[in-house]
Amino acid sequence: MSAGAIIGGGCTFLDAHSLRSLLPPSSLIPHFLSSLPSHSAAVNSPFRQSFAIDPSNSSSLLLMPSWSSSPSLPYIGIKIVTSFPHNTSLGLPGISASYVLFSSSTGASLAAIDGTELTLLRTSAVSALAARFLARDDARVLIMVGAGALAPYLIRAHRNVRPGIERVIIWNRSVSKARDLVKRLQEEEKEGGNVVFEHVEILDNVIGIGDVVSCATSSQDPIVKGGKLKPGAHLDLVGSFSPAMRECDDEALVRGRVFVDFEPALAEAGELVGAFERGTISREDVIGTLVDLAGGMKVGRRSPEEITVFKSVGTAVVDLLAGQLAYETHIRGSH
Template identity: 90%
Template sequence: MAAGATIGGGCTYLDASSLRSLIPPSSLIPHFLSSLPSHAPVVTSPVRQSFPIDPSTSSSLLLMPSWSSSLLLPYIGVKMVTSFPHNTSFGLPGISASYVLFSSSTGAALAAIDGTELTLLRTSAVSALAARFLARDDACVLVMVGAGALAPYLIRAHRFVRPGIERVIIWNRSASKARDLVKRLKEEEEEKEGRNVVFEHVEILDTVLGIGDVVSCATSSHDPIVKGGRLKPGAHLDLVGSFSPTMRECDDDALVRGRVFVDFEPAMAEAGELVGAFERGAISRKDVVGTLVDLASGVKVGRRSLEEITVFKSVGTAVVDLLAGQLAYETHIRSN
């Protein structure tokens, strides 16, 4: 089906290519900044339902519904996600998703959206928006931990909010995947004018953690990869990968050394880094300073000094799916 085509009843289909044009970081990040403070309180998002499909492979099905009580955001959205981490060993996507946007006034289906692309775009935009408040203004080195589907989106989004980034270092358990991503990004960069960013890969992460101004992690690890003791003063640690209590991308030391923020409250019950740290007594829930909405609304201050280490943990919520779906749909309607 062609991008932007309508399905029976007037429902619009937005594929991955359409979404990349409709909600790039340059429009989605400002949209989150302006809309989260006012819309987050009027959106109902039940706790994400997660169903194990095959415990031996950690595969699962996740359902994320949400709806708004505001006439300014007259939508209902439902995202259906499958997570099959072992797919990567077969060269298949580990995450697949579909998103449906409905009218909250009539119940009519408005848009069927590529949920995988929507997730990649909104997840990276959330991380970058947090970095806007938490990363140093003069950040110039980005260490990307993981070279999966989300990695290039995170790199692009972080570069949007910190255009001074001039060196991107990529690490992945499979060195060949890191090399392949570096090659792709170099080719992408060559198509632009006036940019001079160095892309490289390393095989030993510990050798570069200490130079990262921003360290962004997007893995499915169940064991700590980032050692907090290696983070340099002033670093910002962005944790994206884990979404269950058994997953963990950093050790307790990173949380103890850092000033910790989360995207939304559910992260404190779902993120393995936080759940484990609470259980071990490394930090408490009171040590989590605030949420992304707190940062965007100015209720909480972000970075307070050049030497402070900051940590942002996101697990994703239906609120940002709904807002991203809203922007994609309304931008599409305006352009047609």
């Protein structure tokens, strides 16, 4: 079935390829900037439901519903995610997802969307939107910690808001994965591109030159040492989504002004939960949310020397807004 095909009942199918053209960073980031302050309060997002499928291999089914009470965002959305961690040993993706968009006025199915691609696009756009307020305007060096599926999306999104980035350094526990990603990005770069892509084996050797340090790993132990961050650095933490996971140490949080994507991060992000429990920082030390930054309620970077930290865990609100933009852009283009 081709991208944009109509399923029975008038439901549109949007695959990964079509989503990449419908939701480039140049469209999705401004959409979040304008719509998050006006719509986030009107979106209902119950806590994610998780069901154990097979406890012996930790496979599970997750449901993430949301719906809007705003007439200008007339949608219901649900992301259905399967987590099969043992798939990695079979060479298969451990996470698969589908997203379904409905009309909130009639309940009709509007679109079936590749949920995995939607998540990659919206997650990277959220990080980049935060960096728009928190990273230095003259950022030149981006350090990407992790070389998984999300890494190239984060690199593209950060470059969209900080086009002055001229050097991208990638670290991964598996050196070959970092090397492969560098090669891919070099091939994708347009002729005449002025960005140097490289990989390193020892993260500590380069962390101190990063203007933006973006982390997307599943680490349970701190990778980024706060003491090595340079004045003016922006630390973007994407990987952890449970209290057991942690990508930076407490010193990074103490040295930086900390922001989160949404309130659930205070209870789900391992870096924050652990620091609260240890008394290193308190909830009051978290300055604000992405909505606060986008809406102008909180000031982002205040000086060139300040260290900033942004921690995201993801939420159904941005899924719904990304689904809205993909669907409406597709419908406009098909008429």
